[in-house]
Amino acid sequence: METTPDETRIPMLNGVDVIEPETKSKIQVRGLTRVSDTGVPILNGVSVDIPKGVIVGIIGPSGSGKSTLLRALNRLWEPPAGTVLLDGRDICDLDVLTLRRKVGMLFQLPVLFDGTVADNIRYGPQLRGKKLSDTEVSKLLNLADLDSSFATKAGGELSVGQAQRVALARTLANDPKVLLLDEPTSALDPISTQNIEDAIVKLKKARSMTTVMVSHSVKQIQRIADVVCLLVNGEIVEVLKPDHLSEAKHPMALRFLQLSS
Numbered sequence: 001m002e003t004t005p006d007e008t009r010i011p012m013l014n015g016v017d018v019i020e021p022e023t024k025s026k027i028q029v030r031g032l033t034r035v036s037d038t039g040v041p042i043l044n045g046v047s048v049d050i051p052k053g054v055i056v057g058i059i060g061p062s063g064s065g066k067s068t069l070l071r072a073l074n075r076l077w078e079p080p081a082g083t084v085l086l087d088g089r090d091i092c093d094l095d096v097l098t099l100r101r102k103v104g105m106l107f108q109l110p111v112l113f114d115g116t117v118a119d120n121i122r123y124g125p126q127l128r129g130k131k132l133s134d135t136e137v138s139k140l141l142n143l144a145d146l147d148s149s150f151a152t153k154a155g156g157e158l159s160v161g162q163a164q165r166v167a168l169a170r171t172l173a174n175d176p177k178v179l180l181l182d183e184p185t186s187a188l189d190p191i192s193t194q195n196i197e198d199a200i201v202k203l204k205k206a207r208s209m210t211t212v213m214v215s216h217s218v219k220q221i222q223r224i225a226d227v228v229c230l231l232v233n234g235e236i237v238e239v240l241k242p243d244h245l246s247e248a249k250h251p252m253a254l255r256f257l258q259l260s261s
């Protein structure tokens, strides 16, 4: 990857160099641990720095803790104090709704509320007393790779792929700085998958969006991520650039990658 003079090359994510336009980490995870109610370890002291404006892919075997890690980042479960920082602040000290506006999340299957697409997109800002104009709704639809004409459609008449893009536009209406994506295309056909991938890359370019994406598709991660974390048994065992995945050394990570390709 070529660097331009004004870009700063910093060692990130356990030593992998990531090109980052601003040197500060957006999210820092420090020794994040989770144990199940029955005492089974789920996350074992995960530490990682996620720079601003970067797409981080998280891959690993089923049950390795990918979703659990992702969900800690906007407190869908309560991480121990001091283990997750956003812009240098402990997320546990933030109002949880404010945090979730800044750190938006998209799940595997979109769930739209009753009403039109525009109603769905206006929902978040409306809670804060802001009514989005038709132009603002159109812009959000376009950012999510949807035509403005979708605004008046009923949520129920959309395909899953279209609904997923509406869910993305609805998340973007809160003006998040970070997007957490938990297998956002696993229920979609290849064209809808490409639409979502295009939107994610566009958001990185247009808004310097920081994105953390869990995916089962190594190919997808290679298409859009800037850096890849391999999670095995609740630990980040490798951090690699997407085009260097074959250099993984951890036996489980290697086996996972070989079986996935």
Ligand SMILES: Nc1ncnc2c1ncn2[C@@H]1O[C@H](COP(=O)(O)OP(=O)(O)OP(=O)(O)O)[C@@H](O)[C@H]1O
Pocket: 036, 037, 042, 060, 061, 062, 063, 064, 065, 066, 067, 068, 069
């Ligand atoms: N709330 C919970 N209570 C108990 N165990 C849990 C809880 N959440 C997750 N687990 C367990 O923790 C492990 C990691 O789950 P997680 O969903 O994070 O893995 P994953 O890597 O995302 O898996 P997959 O790829 O199958 O979605 C699994 O064994 C799961 O059963």
